[in-house]
Amino acid sequence: MSTQDPSSSSPSKGTKRRRDEEEAAAADDAETAASESLEQSLTFSDTLVALRMMRAQFPHIDKVSIRPFVLRSQLYSSVVDRTQVDRELESLRRTKVLRIFKLNTGQDDHAIMFLDDYLNQIERAVKRMEEKNVHDLEVFEWFKIHVIDTRLEPNISHQDLCSLLSLGGKVKDNQISVLINGGVIIRQLIDPSMYWFAIPNVGSMLKGLSQGRKELLSLLSRRRYKEMLLASLEKKRLRLSPLDMRFHLRDLIGSGHLKTIKTPTGLVVRISKE
């Protein structure tokens, strides 16, 4: 495994290559990471490295302020051994480095966010609600201190939520609705007494995610042989999604809808049939 000098990351001629990275160089790499093509940084050796790189590559969107999150399928496309990804995610989750959220955009979608990003996001949501003069905002503080610290799973039952929040103070029913309005918890459809944890203000992102997926798949399926060179595909912009092409490509490759094939002229992305 060759270690790359971060300051001299010149673009290669389109071959996939693995990069070993130290943490000190992570900040330096933020700019270079953002400008790298997908072909160069498709696979990584380690889950944490992959997470950091993808977080750095998260597209900057002007209208909605949202902290970077990574989808699980993106990790699957970046690290070769999926079992290793699952296990490392599990140990990172247990040590409270990151949180995993279940999304409602499809079968088995999970979003992964670093814990400090998540707390940051909650604070922004609280500030926005303060501007709209919503009261009872101390419930978010209780939520941050008691619930997030102890409940590491993506879901929580109503009883547990109330009991944990009451460790902070007296809980009223409308405070739970304040939490739901803030977007930190969502009621489950199948089970009315269970809630999913959620990322506040992520709604437009999720809509963009599912529409972008559909658009990308239809773009490729309209072509005669249902495939396209990765380099030229990356340059296209998606009309319906605020997230960039690289994000969607990683996601679809990881969930198995697309597959990459090595050809002499570079990587080709094709729709997989099964």
Place this chain on the structure above:
Amino acid sequence: MWKEIEKRESGRVRPRSFANRVKSSRVASLQLSNHKDIVSPHKGSVNSLQVDLTEGRYLLSGASDASAAVYDVQQPQKLEGGGLIAKHKPIFVIDKQHEHRHKYAISSAIWYPIDTGLFVTGSYDHYIKVWDTNSTQAVMNFKMPGKVYSTSMSSLATSHMLIAAGTEDVQVRLCDIASGAFAHTLSGHRDGVMTVQWSNSSEYVLVTGGCDGAIRFWDIRRAGCFRVLDQSHSQLGRRPPLLERSAMTKVFVSCVVTCICILGSTSRSSSGGQNMSKATAVSRKSSHGNGAKHSGSNRISAKGSIKHRLHPGMLSSQDRATAHYGAVTGLKISEDGMYLFSAGSDSRLRLWDIESGCNTLVNFETVRLQTNKPIQLSVSEDSALVFVPCMTVVKAFDFWSGKTYFTFRGHYEYVNCCCYSALDQELYTGGNDRQILVWSPFISYEADEGTTRNEDSWSD
């Protein structure tokens, strides 16, 4: 090959490891058989296949046109292609003209585990019939409250002859062949039960997977299930190392489960979404279950949220943990009885450690799985490979790393069932295209060589 035999003869290679080596090299060369063919009389999709457990000679298949057939997979009826291709026609077929026929599709056909004199078929017409193989007559009929999705009999059973049936109804029913009546029902699932499997280690333990996504373990001698598998409980590896167990405990929530303090028996705590029942299921490990549960039930009735007193064995019905985000469509216990493999309609395959009840987080790469029908999975001997029907192909995954080792492409439509015969290292698969395909280790045919014929009869 001769060198290997010589080594075994001289004792440098142990006989067991020699046999395993030959078997695994045969499995590695599995492909669509070029010398064996099963002629399928079915006019509907093949839903269930099973090779009999005593001799490994007879294959039983059940199909959607209410027909069931038995084939002899070792002796062909006819040899074609200059004696090279063996055609296996069914020994008998039970079809729509039969007087005791099923009215709708047969979803599951299994042999009586003790001998091949009886077999059991379960069908969407709400009946389970027990047939006598020699006279091809249905000798017993059990009426179920809903469509029968799956039936199973325990191969270890010496004291009972129960057929476990999973139907559209939420209760799992046990039918007794000896008495011709229902033994008892197991309740706890919230939706229909798609798959049932008896345990390979105990004749009284039954595993069921339901449309609500839960996998429950039942001891049929007691009421209620003793374990519900939860996908958020996971362990990193084959066995949880002793230190890891303490890492798995979550912070205790006192006001929800004050009962546990009173029980004081376990250091494991319940996690979000769980309640008393899970804790008692957990405490069963450290202390014998019944005592703990009884003292717990008194406290439970004091809790405001549960309105009525529950029998301590029925506490598990409150447990809503799910093993999959969709329905559980396939279950298979490994040969050593220690691990459980489950397939769900969320297109995930999970491997569970039965002893600890945790998800081992092995990732099996699948894109889509069939969601509306139960699928039949199969495990090779010594549990090295698991065969899973994924849409139109059958994939063989390595049990521990989750990598796809082989992909068997041959069916024209969705594959419903697969059955691995450990005796001959052959795989039989049946699908919606009404065909039963045989996948066998590759044997090369050179037309003029007589030695290939020798090899063929020797390897039998």
